[in-house]
Amino acid sequence: MDPSPEVELDFPREWIEFTDPANDEHQIVADLTWLLSRWSCVFGTPACQGIIAERPDDGCCSHGAFLADKDDRKRLAGAVKMLTPQDWQLMGEATEKGKVVKKGYLELDELEDEPALRTRRFDGACIFLNRPGFAAGPGCALHIMAVRKGIEPLEVKPDVCWQLPIRRTQDWVERPDGEQILRTVVTEYDRRGWGPGGLDLDWYCTGSPDAHVGARPVWQSYGPELRELLGAPAYEELSRLCRRREGLGLIAVHPATVAAERIDAGARIADQSGVSTSQ
Structure with missing residues (x-):
């Protein structure tokens, strides 16, 4: 299949900060735009183009x-x-x-x-x-x-x-009151996460609408991984917050998820009208 254009790397994101229920010196900053996206690994399907040209079967x-x-x-x-x-x-x-x-x-x-x-x-x-x-x-x-x-x-x-494509970074930071806390950030492992060579990858899934086809959002489909990265109590709190935000609706939805929904809607309309969308 011909790949859909990837979205730009820079776009609005929604974040949430909360304290680890098991450790009041551990602050977690979570990228809701990514965690509520419908990204899913598409390795082994025609949607996966691979990160190197002419080698789709390698995936990443x-x-x-x-x-x-x-x-x-x-x-x-x-x-x-x-x-x-x-x-x-x-x-x-x-x-x-x-x-x-x-x-x-x-x-x-x-x-x-x-x-x-x-x-x-x-x-x-x-x-x-x-x-x-x-x-x-x-x-x-x-x-x-x-x-x-x-x-x-x-x-x-x-x-x-x-861990891919979740990116976790951790730093000790000093609060205004002089106290040190561990700050953990979880977000999308996009092309930049690969270093200088990331921009040269032939294709990469996190920004591709073709990979935003999951039945569940990332915070659920990658539950075991997030639990391991954050600890069980913090993951349970993250799950509660994600579920609540999902019910309210995001302001900054991942653009690749939006594009995937538009492609899917267009295909359904075409099917209903009997028009072929094949290239």
Whole structure:
């Protein structure tokens, strides 16, 4: 399918601030425009164009995943031990003498001018990416394994993979009374979140109307991820606030969600009138 034009990066957003019910020194700032949007992952459908031209089947997995810290590396190592050849198409490429080795699935690179480990790239994409035609289906082998085992994918995937496209930043800030509090911001991981190269991605889903087709808003569909990022009490409060704001109606609706609704409405009208909308 021909992709719909992406929306501009800068547009009005609605935000809400609240204190974590479990910690009065933790302030959360949430982007309601993003969390109430209808974005949904469209990997594996014609809507997903991939971030690199002519490689739609890679989705956003073309560059591999940088690992955030020791905990991230430990989680991935544990997850790899749970993978089987039925989950992971390229397991053989990471194996030596019948055993998966770290250098088979990790490689050293640079992130922000510092040495950093990332998942190894094989044939132009992450080695954990199952290609089309694999029996278990295309997509992340770690995700496929998690679904098979009935566990949350965030328990086995690298941080950047399960958090995307939610961006969380945290800073200690000083209030006017001199008290220090932790300020957590959750918002859209848009093109800029990828760094200087983000603007050069061939296509990116968060600004595409073609990906704003979810049956549920992001705060619900990404509930497990938000719960992990904020803590259970804070997520419950965020859910209450999102539900209330939804009932009142947003002032600043995500423009990609608006565009998707217009496209859908146009298609329904065309169907009712018997006019084809195919290109």
